[in-house]
Amino acid sequence: MSINKNYKPSPKEQLSVEQIFSGLTKGNVRALSEAITLIESKKSEDHANAIDLINKCLPHSGNSIRIGITGVPGVGKSTFIEALGEYIIQSTGKKVAVLAIDPSSKVSKGSILGDKTRMQKLSANEKAFIRPSASAGSLGGVANATRESILLCEAAGYEVILIETVGVGQSETEVAEMVDFFLLLMLAGAGDELQGIKRGIMEMADAIFINKAEGDNLKNSEKAAIQYRSAIHLFPPKENLWTPVVDICSAIESKNIDKAWSVIDDFYQSTNNSGMFSQVRAKQNEYWFVKNTELLIQQKIFTNAELLKLHEELKQKVKLGEVSPLVASVEFVSKI
Amino acid sequence: MSINKNYKPSPKEQLSVEQIFSGLTKGNVRALSEAITLIESKKSEDHANAIDLINKCLPHSGNSIRIGITGVPGVGKSTFIEALGEYIIQSTGKKVAVLAIDPSSKVSKGSILGDKTRMQKLSANEKAFIRPSASAGSLGGVANATRESILLCEAAGYEVILIETVGVGQSETEVAEMVDFFLLLMLAGAGDELQGIKRGIMEMADAIFINKAEGDNLKNSEKAAIQYRSAIHLFPPKENLWTPVVDICSAIESKNIDKAWSVIDDFYQSTNNSGMFSQVRAKQNEYWFVKNTELLIQQKIFTNAELLKLHEELKQKVKLGEVSPLVASVEFVSKI
Numbered sequence: 109m110s111i112n113k114n115y116k117p118s119p120k121e122q123l124s125v126e127q128i129f130s131g132l133t134k135g136n137v138r139a140l141s142e143a144i145t146l147i148e149s150k151k152s153e154d155h156a157n158a159i160d161l162i163n164k165c166l167p168h169s170g171n172s173i174r175i176g177i178t179g180v181p182g183v184g185k186s187t188f189i190e191a192l193g194e195y196i197i198q199s200t201g202k203k204v205a206v207l208a209i210d211p212s213s214k215v216s217k218g219s220i221l222g223d224k225t226r227m228q229k230l231s232a233n234e235k236a237f238i239r240p241s242a243s244a245g246s247l248g249g250v251a252n253a254t255r256e257s258i259l260l261c262e263a264a265g266y267e268v269i270l271i272e273t274v275g276v277g278q279s280e281t282e283v284a285e286m287v288d289f290f291l292l293l294m295l296a297g298a299g300d301e302l303q304g305i306k307r308g309i310m311e312m313a314d315a316i317f318i319n320k321a322e323g324d325n326l327k328n329s330e331k332a333a334i335q336y337r338s339a340i341h342l343f344p345p346k347e348n349l350w351t352p353v354v355d356i357c358s359a360i361e362s363k364n365i366d367k368a369w370s371v372i373d374d375f376y377q378s379t380n381n382s383g384m385f386s387q388v389r390a391k392q393n394e395y396w397f398v399k400n401t402e403l404l405i406q407q408k409i410f411t412n413a414e415l416l417k418l419h420e421e422l423k424q425k426v427k428l429g430e431v432s433p434l435v436a437s438v439e440f441v442s443k444i
Numbered sequence: 445m446s447i448n449k450n451y452k453p454s455p456k457e458q459l460s461v462e463q464i465f466s467g468l469t470k471g472n473v474r475a476l477s478e479a480i481t482l483i484e485s486k487k488s489e490d491h492a493n494a495i496d497l498i499n500k501c502l503p504h505s506g507n508s509i510r511i512g513i514t515g516v517p518g519v520g521k522s523t524f525i526e527a528l529g530e531y532i533i534q535s536t537g538k539k540v541a542v543l544a545i546d547p548s549s550k551v552s553k554g555s556i557l558g559d560k561t562r563m564q565k566l567s568a569n570e571k572a573f574i575r576p577s578a579s580a581g582s583l584g585g586v587a588n589a590t591r592e593s594i595l596l597c598e599a600a601g602y603e604v605i606l607i608e609t610v611g612v613g614q615s616e617t618e619v620a621e622m623v624d625f626f627l628l629l630m631l632a633g634a635g636d637e638l639q640g641i642k643r644g645i646m647e648m649a650d651a652i653f654i655n656k657a658e659g660d661n662l663k664n665s666e667k668a669a670i671q672y673r674s675a676i677h678l679f680p681p682k683e684n685l686w687t688p689v690v691d692i693c694s695a696i697e698s699k700n701i702d703k704a705w706s707v708i709d710d711f712y713q714s715t716n717n718s719g720m721f722s723q724v725r726a727k728q729n730e731y732w733f734v735k736n737t738e739l740l741i742q743q744k745i746f747t748n749a750e751l752l753k754l755h756e757e758l759k760q761k762v763k764l765g766e767v768s769p770l771v772a773s774v775e776f777v778s779k780i
Contacts, residue, residue, distance in 0.1 A: 155774075162768050170765065256770050308644040310679065339675035343646065390763045397762040400773030401755075402738055405745070408777060419737075426733040427726045429506065432498050434592050437736030438491075441744060 125157050129164045132264045135203075137237060140264045144257045148242040162256055165263035170389075172262045173376050176283040178273040178309065179293030184319045186226040188293055188359035189270055193227075195365045196268055197235045205266035206230070209254045209273055209283060210241035237266060251282040252400055258286065284312045285392050288385060289375050291368070292316045296325060296332035311343050314352050315371050321356035321363065329356045348384050350375055409444060418443060461493050465500045468600045471539075473573060476600045483596065484578040484589045498592055504599035506725075509712050512619040514609040514645065515629030520655045522562040524629055524695035525606055529563075531701045532604055533571045541602035542566070545590045545609055545619060546577035573602060587618040588736055594622065620648045621728050624721060625711055627704070628652045632661060632668035647679050650688055651707050657692035657699065665692045684720050686711055745780060754779060 123131070123142055131139025143165075147158050179185055193204045206227070230236045242253035258269050273283050284290045292313040310316070316336050321329035337354040346352070353371045357364035379385040410416045422436040431439075459467070459478055467475025479501075483494050515521055529540045542563070566572045578589035594605050609619050620626050628649040646652070652672050657665035673690040682688070689707045693700035715721040746752045758772040767775075 159771050159774060162771055166765070166768050166771075252770050256768060259768060308647050311644050311647060335674065335678060338671065339678045342671060342675045390765070393762045393765065393769050394759060396769035397759055397772050400770055401776055402742075404773055404777040405741060405780065406738075408780070409741070423730060423733055426729045429502070429726070429729065432502050432592060432595060433729050433732035434588050434736055435495050435498055436733050437740055438495060440737055441740040444741065444744070 125160050125164070129161060132165070132260065133168060135265050140237060140260060141239070143260045143264075144239055147256050147260065148253045158256075162259065165259050168263035169259040170262060172258075172267045172269050173289065173372065174258060174269045174271065174287040175372060176271045176273065176280075176287035176290045177293065178280050178283060178290070179319075180295075183293045183295055184359050185272055185293060188317075188319060188357070188365075189272055190227045190230045191359045191362050191365045192368055193230045193236055193268075193270065194233065195362070196369055197233060199366070199369070201235075202267040203235045203237070203265055204230075204268045204270065205237045205239070205261040205264075206270045206272065207239050207254055207257055207261070208241045209250065209271060237261065237264075251286070252396070252403075255286045255396060280309050280312070285395050288379075288388065289314045289372055291372075293319050294332070294336070295320055296328035310339075312346075314346070314348075314350055314375060315368070316340070316352065316354045317364075317368060318354075318356045319359055322358040322361050326356075332356075348379055348388055349382070350379060350384075415440075415443060461496050461500070465497060468501070468596065469504060471601050476573060476596060477575070479596045479600075480575060480589075480593045483592050494592075498595065501595050501599035505595040506598060508594075508598045508603045508605050509625065509708065510594060510605045510607065510623040511708060512607045512609065512616075512623035512626045513629065514616050514619060514626070515655075516631075519629045519631055520695050521608055521629060524653075524655060524693070524701075525608055526563040526566040527695045527698050527701045528704055529566045529572055529604075529606065530569065531698070532705055533569060535702070535705070537571075538603040539571045539573070539601055540566075540604045540606065541573040541575070541597040541600075542606045542608065543575050543590055543593055543597070544577045545586065545607060573597065573600075587622070588732070588739075591622045591732060616645050616648070621731050624715075624724065625650045625708055627708075629655050630668070630672070631656055632664035646675075648682075650682070650684075650686055650711060651704070652676070652688065652690045653700075653704060654690075654692045655695055658694040658697050662692075668692075684715055684724055685718070686715060686720075751776075751779060 123139065125146075128139050128143050128146065132143050143161060146154055146161060149155070149158065177185055177189060189206055193206060196202055196204050227238060231238050239257065242250050242257075254271065258271075261269055269287075271283055271287055273280055290312050292309060292315070294316055296318055318329045318332045318336070333354050333356050340352050340354060343352075355364060355367055355371070357368060359365065376385065379388075410419070419440060422431065422440055425431045426433050426436045459475065461482075464475050464479050464482070468479050479497060482490055482497060485491070485494065513521055513525060525542055529542060532538055532540055563574060567574050575593070578586050578593075590607065594607075597605055605623075607619055607623055609616055626648050628645060628651070630652055632654055654665045654668045654672070669690050669692050676688050676690060679688075691700060691703055691707070693704060695701065712721065715724070746755070755776060758767070758776055761767045762769050762772045
């Protein structure tokens with residue numbers, strides 16, 4: 109073997125699917141990162157490999173609890189996630205993965221640095237894995253990329269998956285469909301703070317935690333918790349038959365973070381015993397299959413520039429009331 | 445012209461689209477019924493005529509307020525609608541159309557008799573028009589048929605359209621997307637009564653009326669109204685920026701039915717002045733165009749028996765966790 113003095117190994121030598129899978133299942137963080145990058149790839153030549161990898165990982169997936177965390181900007185999601193992640197690792201030894209989902213792709217386009225700044229302590233913990241959101245253009249779209257990434261993290265041995273909704277109002281319903289437990293972070297003092305939450309989110313929550321319950325804000329937070337607890341009582345039951353829990357916390361003081369985990373653990377015990385846990389996951393799988401299929405069909409149709417143009421024109425006419433939605437849709441579909 | 449003594453004119457001589465349109469716009473009830481029947485027709489040979497009719501009616505549509513009314517079975521929807529319809533006709537002189545929507549098609553398959561029994565007094569009122577739900581199989585589906593029927597009723601001069609959700613839990617989100625104002629009827633005593641309401645419905649309501657606020661039940665109804673009013677206060681604002689109203693009523697005693705109408709009227713004045721009324725309608729039109737298009741594409745694809753079979757098989761595998769949703773959808777779409 110001759111030695112090339114000028115040889116510089118490429119900083120990112122392409123790993124094969126087999127190597128990625130092998131490394132990932134041994135808990136290798138680099139392999140997991142490569143795996144997720146592959147899933148998120150916009151290049152069609154990567155799609156076959158992505159599918160191959162998902163198929164390999166699927167039998168090794170599922171052994172986790174998936175927790176969605178949402179709330180308006182400023183409510184303290186990052187601080188909360190960091191505190192919760194640290195607590196879980198410390199008290200259970202479980203590995204924790206944090207994935208962000210931002211379908212609008214407006215917030216930090218995949219800058220790992222950005223997230224590491226937000227959760228410095230947690231990202232230094234070797235049992236934590238933090239990954240910012242995919243951006244638009246991945247196979248099947250952003251939500252799908254995140255969802256399949258969950259499977260990869262599970263195959264890599266992460267037993268707690270925290271999914272943070274970055275960006276406001278667009279992705280919560282999708283996040284709720286990919287997690288077992290949905291936690292809503294709120295602040296006392298309602299009013300303006302609620303502006304950013306989409307209607308229907310409160311009723312999706314399995315737990316509501318009023319954050320920043322510290323110092324002068326403590327009394328207000330306790331009052332808010334009482335109000336929300338009464339409101340929850342008026343809601344119809346959730347499909348998973350779980351009664352949502354309302355409590356206060358202070359992420360920055362690590363107060364009641366243990367309570368948050370204990371609620372999640374109760375939830376898991378309860379829904380696992382009743383069989384509801386698996387039932388909901390099966391339904392979610394079905395939901396994503398149907399949704400993905402619709403999305404991919406749409407994508408296929410709109411590679412045709414003529415059809416895309418016609419769709420936009422008809423949509424405009426419909427908005428202006430010049431043609432009825434039904435008639436416009438019939439016209440469009442007749443051209444496919 | 446020879447006379448055929450055995451000639452019996454067919455009881456339902458087919459009216460042409462032109463005749464239907466002409467009669468409908470003059471307020472002829474039979475023409476309106478024929479028009480809706482045509483829209484609901486499952487026969488593909490009727491579809492071209494249905495589209496022709498909708499196109500003719502569209503410029504004459506829109507001049508109404510569209511009100512959705514929902515609540516669990518037993519809450520008193522029919523009694524409430526009858527009382528409200530009677531009150532509106534009596535106090536404003538406006539014509540009122542009542543359409544029912546039941547996408548499950550489980551409840552009375554289009555039996556006009558059924559509905560007339562439920563709302564005998566109102567159906568005898570010449571300014572009222574009552575129509576039960578379309579059943580599955582109409583062009584674009586049940587919700588679409590109902591939606592286009594709204595346009596026909598408006599072209600026939602009905603200025604108040606009441607849309608009743610029959611059947612529980614499935615159609616409320618669709619009804620909310622086809623009305624200007626969404627009214628939720630509840631009963632005091634929560635608990636079991638809430639079982640039938642889908643999560644998210646409460647947050648969609650523009651008004652919540654606690655019905656059967658009479659006799660021994662009056663105090664409980666007043667308490668319930670106070671609780672719901674507090675809960676509403678905690679919800680994020682609605683897209684239409686309207687603050688939902690909570691009140692009690694007794695449909696059977698016609699108590700506070702005038703209040704219900706006055707709330708609806710306030711809503712119209714307020715949202716019309718702000719431009720929100722038209723804005724929301726334009727968005728709804730867009731929603732139905734996109735939704736219809738997806739539905740029609742699906743229908744087109746599933747006329748292929750092989751594809752339908754493959755879809756079902758993949759869906760089963762996905763539910764059982766044997767293949768990931770993304771991989772299954774990619775496989776399915778590759779066969780189209």
